[in-house]
Amino acid sequence: MDKKLIGIDLGGTTIKFAILTTDGDVQQKWSIETNSLDEGRHIVPDIIESINHRISLYEMKQEDFIGIGMGTPGSVDIKKGTVVGAYNLNWTKKQNVKIQIEEATGIPFVLDNDANVAALGERWKGAGENNPDVVFITLGTGVGGGIIAEGNLLHGVNGCAGEIGHVTVDPGGFECTCGKRGCLETVSSATGVVRVARHMSEEYAGDSQLKQAIDDGQDVSSKDVFDYAQAEDAFALMVVDRVCYFLGLAVGNVSNTLNPSSVVIGGGVSAAGEFLRSRVQNYFEEFTFPEVRNSTQVKLAQLGNEAGVIGAASLALQFMEKV
Amino acid sequence: MDKKLIGIDLGGTTIKFAILTTDGDVQQKWSIETNSLDEGRHIVPDIIESINHRISLYEMKQEDFIGIGMGTPGSVDIKKGTVVGAYNLNWTKKQNVKIQIEEATGIPFVLDNDANVAALGERWKGAGENNPDVVFITLGTGVGGGIIAEGNLLHGVNGCAGEIGHVTVDPGGFECTCGKRGCLETVSSATGVVRVARHMSEEYAGDSQLKQAIDDGQDVSSKDVFDYAQAEDAFALMVVDRVCYFLGLAVGNVSNTLNPSSVVIGGGVSAAGEFLRSRVQNYFEEFTFPEVRNSTQVKLAQLGNEAGVIGAASLALQFMEKV
Numbered sequence: 138m139d140k141k142l143i144g145i146d147l148g149g150t151t152i153k154f155a156i157l158t159t160d161g162d163v164q165q166k167w168s169i170e171t172n173s174l175d176e177g178r179h180i181v182p183d184i185i186e187s188i189n190h191r192i193s194l195y196e197m198k199q200e201d202f203i204g205i206g207m208g209t210p211g212s213v214d215i216k217k218g219t220v221v222g223a224y225n226l227n228w229t230k231k232q233n234v235k236i237q238i239e240e241a242t243g244i245p246f247v248l249d250n251d252a253n254v255a256a257l258g259e260r261w262k263g264a265g266e267n268n269p270d271v272v273f274i275t276l277g278t279g280v281g282g283g284i285i286a287e288g289n290l291l292h293g294v295n296g297c298a299g300e301i302g303h304v305t306v307d308p309g310g311f312e313c314t315c316g317k318r319g320c321l322e323t324v325s326s327a328t329g330v331v332r333v334a335r336h337m338s339e340e341y342a343g344d345s346q347l348k349q350a351i352d353d354g355q356d357v358s359s360k361d362v363f364d365y366a367q368a369e370d371a372f373a374l375m376v377v378d379r380v381c382y383f384l385g386l387a388v389g390n391v392s393n394t395l396n397p398s399s400v401v402i403g404g405g406v407s408a409a410g411e412f413l414r415s416r417v418q419n420y421f422e423e424f425t426f427p428e429v430r431n432s433t434q435v436k437l438a439q440l441g442n443e444a445g446v447i448g449a450a451s452l453a454l455q456f457m458e459k460v
Numbered sequence: 461m462d463k464k465l466i467g468i469d470l471g472g473t474t475i476k477f478a479i480l481t482t483d484g485d486v487q488q489k490w491s492i493e494t495n496s497l498d499e500g501r502h503i504v505p506d507i508i509e510s511i512n513h514r515i516s517l518y519e520m521k522q523e524d525f526i527g528i529g530m531g532t533p534g535s536v537d538i539k540k541g542t543v544v545g546a547y548n549l550n551w552t553k554k555q556n557v558k559i560q561i562e563e564a565t566g567i568p569f570v571l572d573n574d575a576n577v578a579a580l581g582e583r584w585k586g587a588g589e590n591n592p593d594v595v596f597i598t599l600g601t602g603v604g605g606g607i608i609a610e611g612n613l614l615h616g617v618n619g620c621a622g623e624i625g626h627v628t629v630d631p632g633g634f635e636c637t638c639g640k641r642g643c644l645e646t647v648s649s650a651t652g653v654v655r656v657a658r659h660m661s662e663e664y665a666g667d668s669q670l671k672q673a674i675d676d677g678q679d680v681s682s683k684d685v686f687d688y689a690q691a692e693d694a695f696a697l698m699v700v701d702r703v704c705y706f707l708g709l710a711v712g713n714v715s716n717t718l719n720p721s722s723v724v725i726g727g728g729v730s731a732a733g734e735f736l737r738s739r740v741q742n743y744f745e746e747f748t749f750p751e752v753r754n755s756t757q758v759k760l761a762q763l764g765n766e767a768g769v770i771g772a773a774s775l776a777l778q779f780m781e782k783v
Contacts, residue, residue: 287614292610293755294720295754298719315749315750316750390628393623394621394718396619423631427639432620433617
């Protein structure tokens with residue numbers, strides 16, 4: 138039997154698992170609830186128990202696996218295999234994840250942060266088409282990202298490479314949770330889209346259902362903004378245009394800098410699909426020089442929820458090939 | 461005897477050569493004039509003759525060399541070792557550089573574009589301190605750059621990685637030779653600095669020697685702008701501040717994206733030294749998030765004219781290690 142990979146996507150609500158071939162085909166997948174009680178001390182034991190249970194359920198052995206990869210929130214120390222500051226897991230203190238999982242499963246383990254791991258997934262089996270240069274941007278509650286360049290996942294000197302959410306797109310703009318102003322995240326995350334809508338609604342005088350909903354104090358979401366825009370609400374279209382301007386500027390500049398074969402946009406906000414992508418594309422074209430404009434593609438993510446487990450398996454495969 | 465490297469820096473005026481150790485120490489260096497007559501057809505033969513002459517002069521043999529690296533203007537095909545569109549060499553048609561040089565010297569040859577090669581030089585033996593993640597920006601007639609990430613020189617899908625001169629820093633700003641607007645090059649190259657000065661002088665009403673020189677139709681250079689600013693000309697200080705704002709925005713965003721250990725600024729405009737660097741640093745701090753601000757350094761280039769030959773030797777060393 139060909140050796141297999143295990144991919145884990147550790148999230149605040151669920152922990153997703155998959156067993157994959159070295160070609161990236163998902164053979165088994167399952168998930169368990171994340172138990173973040175007691176400072177998250179049950180999480181690693183739960184992961185171990187779930188893996189060992191499934192391995193025996195499928196009548197497999199530890200020797201059947203090349204390695205386990207995992208994407209996690211928080212700050213990671215890749216070499217040591219530790220995580221700290223993953224607040225949605227209640228992991229405020231440093232967690233020795235790698236040592237515990239390797240000891241209890243007998244399988245080599247590697248981890249990285251969740252956005253980087255999702256980037257590896259979209260690059261391997263999704264929109265990135267396994268090209269050596271792919272940039273991934275995820276528009277969710279925040280804006281994260283990951284960069285693969287010349288086949289390598291980038292980390293930078295302090296692990297911050299790929300933090301495209303904190304690229305300054307609007308100097309002097311909205312204040313960000315990071316402490317500076319005008320970050321991409323402030324205008325293109327799910328909350329950012331709504332922030333832009335609220336801000337622009339103060340100036341907008343015309344007829345608009347979106348403006349009315351905001352003025353009425355309704356609980357407007359990013360999805361509402363895009364839904365109104367797709368229904369041709371003039372104000373909502375202005376809001377979407379503004380969001381796509383900032384996205385196009387950021388996507389354009391990361392492309393001017395790295396010239397990837399594709400910039401892949403994922404996350405909840407990207408559910409707006411081609412409606413969003415085509416508008417980002419227009420500004421991308423305005424903000425890139427010809428040689429980049431004609432070689433770098435702006436794409437939508439393709440793997441959805443599976444990007445995490447697939448990317449985690451890719452991480453394990455890459456890492457074990459290097460050692 | 462330990463094997464040596466040959467580095468070549470091919471420019472429009474001179475061709476610089478050096479023989480280096482594998483530690484990057486320059487043991488011999490020399491240069492010849494670039495003869496770009498007859499569509500530049502003498503250039504490659506001149507390079508070959510010069511190398512073979514020096515090798516015999518130093519009583520060395522082709523076996524004493526690991527390889528030859530070269531930085532060149534124009535568009536390069538790294539695999540084929542060809543160059544096209546190097547207009548300052550009159551190389552409008554494709555030149556088969558690699559084949560000719562390897563056949564005539566018997567030494568393996570590799571080339572890359574000059575900004576990438578200078579980046580390798582500054583990374584190896586200059587301000588980059590041989591770290592795996594270094595970004596280099598050169599402020600000359602144009603603005604070029606090169607990126608080393610996880611130890612690899614980046615190229616991107618179409619060879620445009622590192623073209624930081626065409627990052628959009630001023631949407632709707634000055635038109636660039638590339639066809640789009642607001643490129644870093646339009647406001648921070650030698651001509652860009654003067655462009656900013658001329659543009660701002662139209663609005664400036666106060667007393668200023670720089671403004672007077674511009675209004676008198678004098679031939680003001682980028683160096684003049686910095687000289688006036690260092691002499692505390694109020695208008696020149698405003699111009700320098702504007703230039704450093706754009707540089708700080710671009711350097712900040714490439715750092716938010718890649719988190720290199722350093723962004724190294726070189727080229728003619730960087731002759732303004734710490735006066736320039738400290739002002740770029742201030743805006744860099746405004747435009748980066750804390751984890752990047754505290755880990756990425758903004759530095760001045762250290763190798764000057766030697767960056768090209770040293771980087772070319774680094775290119776040869778890296779390339780030959782891979783094959």
